Amino acid sequence: MNKFSPLCHVDDLENDCTKGFLENENGQDAIFIVKKNGELYGWKNACPHVQGAPMAWRKDQYLNTQKTHLTCFAHGALFDPTTGLCIQGPCLGKTLEKVELFVSSEGIVSFLDLNNKNKES
Amino acid sequence: MKVVGLETIIFGVDDIPSCATFLTDYGLIPVDVTDEGGRFEALDGTGVVLAKTEDPSLPASVGNGCMMRKTIMGVADQQSLDDLYAELSKDRAVETLADGSIESHDDSGFAIGFQISKKKQINLVGEISNLPGSPFQRPVNQLGVDVDAEQIRPISLSHIVYFVPDVKKAEAFYVERLGFRCTDRFEDIGPFLQPSGSLEHHTHFLIGAPPFMQGVEHFTFHFSGPTELMQNGERFIKKGYQAFWGPGRHILGSNWFWYFNSPFACHIEMDADMDLHDKNWTPRVSPMGADASQAFLMRNREKWAPGADTPHNGDYE
Ligand code: FES
Ligand SMILES: [Fe+2]
Numbered sequence: 012m013n014k015f016s017p018l019c020h021v022d023d024l025e026n027d028c029t030k031g032f033l034e035n036e037n038g039q040d041a042i043f044i045v046k047k048n049g050e051l052y053g054w055k056n057a058c059p060h061v062q063g064a065p066m067a068w069r070k071d072q073y074l075n076t077q078k079t080h081l082t083c084f085a086h087g088a089l090f091d092p093t094t095g096l097c098i099q100g101p102c103l104g105k106t107l108e109k110v111e112l113f114v115s116s117e118g119i120v121s122f123l124d125l126n127n128k129n130k131e132s
Numbered sequence: 133m134k135v136v137g138l139e140t141i142i143f144g145v146d147d148i149p150s151c152a153t154f155l156t157d158y159g160l161i162p163v164d165v166t167d168e169g170g171r172f173e174a175l176d177g178t179g180v181v182l183a184k185t186e187d188p189s190l191p192a193s194v195g196n197g198c199m200m201r202k203t204i205m206g207v208a209d210q211q212s213l214d215d216l217y218a219e220l221s222k223d224r225a226v227e228t229l230a231d232g233s234i235e236s237h238d239d240s241g242f243a244i245g246f247q248i249s250k251k252k253q254i255n256l257v258g259e260i261s262n263l264p265g266s267p268f269q270r271p272v273n274q275l276g277v278d279v280d281a282e283q284i285r286p287i288s289l290s291h292i293v294y295f296v297p298d299v300k301k302a303e304a305f306y307v308e309r310l311g312f313r314c315t316d317r318f319e320d321i322g323p324f325l326q327p328s329g330s331l332e333h334h335t336h337f338l339i340g341a342p343p344f345m346q347g348v349e350h351f352t353f354h355f356s357g358p359t360e361l362m363q364n365g366e367r368f369i370k371k372g373y374q375a376f377w378g379p380g381r382h383i384l385g386s387n388w389f390w391y392f393n394s395p396f397a398c399h400i401e402m403d404a405d406m407d408l409h410d411k412n413w414t415p416r417v418s419p420m421g422a423d424a425s426q427a428f429l430m431r432n433r434e435k436w437a438p439g440a441d442t443p444h445n446g447d448y449e
Contacts, residue, residue: 036434038369068154068395070372076146085376087197087347087397099197101345 016124018044021114024051029073029081031056039065042110042122043073045081045092052093053110053122058083060102081107133215133311134208134329136249138289138336139178140171141351142202143396144185144193151182151395157371158400159286159364160353174353177252178289191235191243198347199396203242203292204233206249208329216246219309239305240296240346256287258405259357277359284364286353290387290403291334293349295341296322302338312336315409316384318420324384331408333385350391352401358388361404365390368402369432380429384418389426 018032024046031040040056056073058064060083067073068084075082080089080098088100095107113121145151148169156162160172160179169187173179183190183201190201207213217234220226226236233247262269262276270276296302299322306312306325314323315333322338339349355361362379369375376399378390387406394400418424436442 037375037432038372039374064376065374065393067374068393068397069374072395076150082397084374084393084395084397085399086345086349089197099344101341103344 014124015113015121017119017121018112019120021051021118021120023120027074027078029067029071031067031071031073034070038070040067040070043067043071044110044112044120045073047092050093051112051114051120052095053112054081054090054095055108055110057108058085058088058102059097059105059107060086060088060100133219134212135216135246135310135312135327136206136208136329137178137251137327137332138203138292139206139247139249139251140181140202140204140245141179141200141289141292142181142183142190142204143199144183144187144190144201145199145396146185147395148182148184154373154395155180155182157368157373158353158402159284161285174286174288175252175256176254176288177250178353180289180351191237194241194346196344196347197397200292200348200351200398201243202235202245204245204247205327205335206251207246208249210248213246213248216310238302240294240298240302242294251288254287256356259359277363279363281360281363284355284360284367286355286402288354290332290352290354290401290406291336292351293337293339295339295345295347295349297341297343297346299323299338299340306336313411314415315413316416316418318384318424319417321420323415326409331410333387333407333409348396348398350399350401352389352403354406355402355404357404361388361390361402365392365402366432368392375432378429379432380426383424383427384416 026046029043029045031043033041043056044051044053058066064085066083073081081092086101088097088102090097090107097103097105110122155172163171163173169183171181217226220236226234228234233245235245238244260270303323311328312325315326317323322340324334325336374393376391381388385406388404390402391399
């Protein structure tokens with residue numbers, strides 16, 4: 012059975028901020044969330060330019076300075092934070108892989124963890 | 133007309149404090165740095181300069197979000213500077229700046245500057261590995277690794293790698309106009325270029341790419357050897373920075389490498405132990421690919437130790 016893995020509380024994230032989750036031993040997040048106008052959007056930390064490349068320049072840092080776009084700090088690709096579409100950079104026109112998020116009535120944010128089929132929560 | 137190497141790379145950025153923290157954590161030494169920018173130096177005085185994106189003294193960006201605004205190369209003497217001025221003036225604008233350096237553009241549109249070399253002579257010995265009987269060994273009782281070492285320092289600005297829309301044209305400029313040599317080449321990608329006043333395998337590497345990608349792939353400083361490179365890289369990861377490729381060892385140039393993402397939206401590398409070549413060297417042409425670009429590739433992982441308390445399967449899943 013698939014699992015809904017809890018990540019954080021909606022209030023843990025501020026508007027125009029990003030936060031990563033499920034770090035590997037290199038300190039790289041598997042997924043990250045951006046909050047834009049009160050809405051949360053989940054994305055895989057995997058640039059469409061170089062398959063699976065980590066995007067942040069430092070843990071949790073996925074936004075350009077103006078906070079208008081998600082950025083891959085490998086070669087500077089810019090992505091729309093709400094659609095994941097690359098609007099500048101080597102992967103122009105490609106899209107980040109979406110992570111479906113669920114917010115419970117208590118405000119707990121979780122995502123459908125397809126890789127966590129058999130593990131206990 | 134002797135260019136001796138890269139001495140400064142200038143970036144125009146919006147968030148000076150974050151970029152300053154990044155460069156300092158990498159190991160560069162801040163010199164006269166304020167919230168408006170400043171200089172970050174390696175031990176020989178070469179380095180990176182940060183300025184505000186809108187700073188009117190900076191040449192324009194090539195676009196595509198490229199934050200690199202200018203590279204400054206060192207030349208041997210005033211004669212070389214004058215020769216370069218004359219050479220470049222033949223077909224483009226060249227400006228003499230207040231500090232006596234000259235500024236112009238290469239054929240890809242990147243701003244370039246030249247100054248009489250300010251590189252400091254540093255009398256450091258690179259990493260030495262002991263081997264019984266070898267005449268080159270560390271002094272007795274000198275340790276090979278120091279886990280308590282203070283901040284590890286980059287020694288010298290090493291090279292920059294450009295994405296350029298027209299490799300042939302870009303290469304011709306550096307070779308025919310500035311006197312660089314091609315030391316090796318990746319087929320269908322581009323050349324490694326060495327200035328005439330240096331023996332280092334490359335200070336520039338050019339990668340052919342579509343115009344919308346024009347910019348910088350990476351820049352890097354030399355470290356004293358693989359040990360300091362990997363020790364510094366491991367500490368860099370612990371500070372939250374994101375490794376992209378490495379550690380490993382390149383084949384062309386033999387340099388050890390470790391690449392990281394940077395707030396400059398290009399990679400920063402740590403490199404060590406690059407080959408030296410002179411004009412007796414015959415450039416190799418190598419097909420691009422995973423096997424051709426590295427002798428071996430490793431990945432950082434959490435430390436663990438086998439021992440009496442280690443679970444049956446050690447640290448393995
Ligand atoms: S890997 Fe993301 S822009 Fe190149
Ligand atoms: Fe490099």
